Amino acid sequence: MALLLLALVPAAKAEDFSAKEVVLEHIKDSHEWHVWGEGENSIVIPLPVIVNSSTGWHVFCSSQFEHHADANGLRQGPYGLAIATEGDHAGKIVENGSPVLDLSITKTVAVMFINVALLLCCILFSARWYKKHQASDNAPGGFVGFVEMLVMYVVEDIIKPGIGKGYEKYVPYLLTCFFFIFTCNVMGLIPFPPGSGNVTGNIAVTFFLALCTFVVVQFSGSKHYWKDIFWPDVPFLLKCPVPLMPVIEFVGIFTKPFALMIRLFANMMAGHAIAVAMPCIIFLVASMSVGVFFSMSAVSVIMAIFMMCLECLVCFIQAMVFTLLSSVFIGMARAVPEGHE
Numbered sequence: 001m002a003l004l005l006l007a008l009v010p011a012a013k014a015e016d017f018s019a020k021e022v023v024l025e026h027i028k029d030s031h032e033w034h035v036w037g038e039g040e041n042s043i044v045i046p047l048p049v050i051v052n053s054s055t056g057w058h059v060f061c062s063s064q065f066e067h068h069a070d071a072n073g074l075r076q077g078p079y080g081l082a083i084a085t086e087g088d089h090a091g092k093i094v095e096n097g098s099p100v101l102d103l104s105i106t107k108t109v110a111v112m113f114i115n116v117a118l119l120l121c122c123i124l125f126s127a128r129w130y131k132k133h134q135a136s137d138n139a140p141g142g143f144v145g146f147v148e149m150l151v152m153y154v155v156e157d158i159i160k161p162g163i164g165k166g167y168e169k170y171v172p173y174l175l176t177c178f179f180f181i182f183t184c185n186v187m188g189l190i191p192f193p194p195g196s197g198n199v200t201g202n203i204a205v206t207f208f209l210a211l212c213t214f215v216v217v218q219f220s221g222s223k224h225y226w227k228d229i230f231w232p233d234v235p236f237l238l239k240c241p242v243p244l245m246p247v248i249e250f251v252g253i254f255t256k257p258f259a260l261m262i263r264l265f266a267n268m269m270a271g272h273a274i275a276v277a278m279p280c281i282i283f284l285v286a287s288m289s290v291g292v293f294f295s296m297s298a299v300s301v302i303m304a305i306f307m308m309c310l311e312c313l314v315c316f317i318q319a320m321v322f323t324l325l326s327s328v329f330i331g332m333a334r335a336v337p338e339g340h341e
Contacts, residue, residue, distance in 0.1 A: 026276045027198045027269055028091060029108045031062040031083060035193060045193065047110055051093055052101040055079060062104075108205070111187065111197025118194075119183045122147065154178050154323060162327025163334065170330055173216060177209060178323040185268065185315035189308060200318070201269035203261070210261035213326045218253070221333040229253065256329050260322060267318055271311045278304035 025034065033045035046063035058079050065077035074082035074094070084094050092099045105113075126147040129140055140148060159174050160167050184199040199205055229249040231239065238245045281300035 023273050023276050023280070026196070027201055027272050029106045029198075029202060030091065031065070031093070031104055031106055033107050033110065033193060047107065048105045049077075049093070050103040050105070051081065052103075053079060053081060053095045108197060108199055108202050111194070112184065112199050112205070114194045115183050115187050115197075115199065116180070118187070119179055122183075123179070150179075150182075151175065154320075158320065158324050159327050162324060163331040166334065167327075170216070170220075170327070173212075174323050174326060177213075177326060178319050181209070181264070181322055182315060182319035185318060186312075188268070188272065189311055189315065198269065198272050200264055201272050203265050206261045206265040209264070209322070210257040213260060213329065214254075214257040216326075217256070217329045217333045220330050222335070224335070225333045256325075260325055263325075264318055264322055267314060271307070271314055275304060275307045275311060278307055 031049060032047055034042065035045060036043040044063075046061045048059065049062050049064075050059050051057070058081070060078060065075045065083050067075070069075050069085040073086035074084055076082045077093075081093055081095055081100065084090050084092055089097075089099050093102050093104070094100065122143075126140075126144045129144045133140075139145060154175060155171055158178075159171055163170055181200055184197075184205075187195045188197055188199060188201070190196060229252075230246050232245050232249055234245045278300050282297045
């Protein structure tokens with residue numbers, strides 16, 4: 001895995017090599033899917049561009065943008081559009097220097113669609129096995145058994161203890177969160193298509209996941225949950241005339257999903273960045289002595305392998321933590337004090 005990752009780093013002279021650009025290229029979103037190489041010899045998968053500019057809606061392929069930027073830092077394209085490579089709008093499609101409404105299928109979106117399709121195939125394949133067998137039959141083995149083990153673990157050890165009584169109706173949503181995050185994390189470790197996408201390392205994706213949990217928590221809240229927010233059981237002066245505690249509790253409604261968003265985003269983005277940065281050491285020391293080059297190359301490969309193995313564990317842990325915290329937040333919102341049944 002580490003060697004494959006190393007192979008995807010564009011070959012360049014040591015003095016021209018920028019580790020920062022290589023790392024950012026991997027973790028950021030783009031309108032094309034870079035596979036291999038650099039410059040004119042690079043292999044790039046063009047993606048659909050869907051934008052609304054001053055001249056209306058336009059749908060075309062990202063290959064119509066120039067490969068190199070002009071003096072203004074713009075990769076010129078059709079219909080007076082361009083991709084900015086620097087400044088505040090770097091990476092965005094602009095028209096006369098201003099961003100346009102962009103609904104394009106970017107690399108993150110394309111990878112996410114692939115991950116969702118793969119996840120659906122895995123789940124439907126497992127469900128097919130249960131349609132053909134009875135509950136009294138022996139437990140499944142192989143891939144179906146692995147999926148059942150994950151489902152039972154998440155339900156029995158994460159969702160049920162976190163929510164408590166009435167957890168059943170939240171199982172579909174929380175299992176969807178777990179398997180979607182886990183699939184995206186694992187596919188992100190593959191350094192070539194259909195993998196290599198930094199889906200859960202994209203703040204927009206983690207924001208939407210956290211928003212879904214936020215909505216579920218608020219609609220699951222009991223009257224005691226809302227009472228503890230707007231009129232908590234604290235000394236009277238802490239809630240009137242200055243509503244100090246109600247304000248703190250109300251802010252807490254938003255800090256919980258914010259923590260979910262940042263935790264998943266930061267951990268996955270940092271893991272990808274470090275895993276890509278390790279092989280870059282080889283190119284940074286290429287101009288040094290032979291002894292330094294070979295010793296540092298060995299260290300970078302070993303560290304890259306170690307980071308990839310660690311990322312395999314992080315893929316599962318981050319999916320588990322997001323599901324666990326979502327379950328706990330839902331359980332806290334539904335909790336009823338003793339004697340108020």
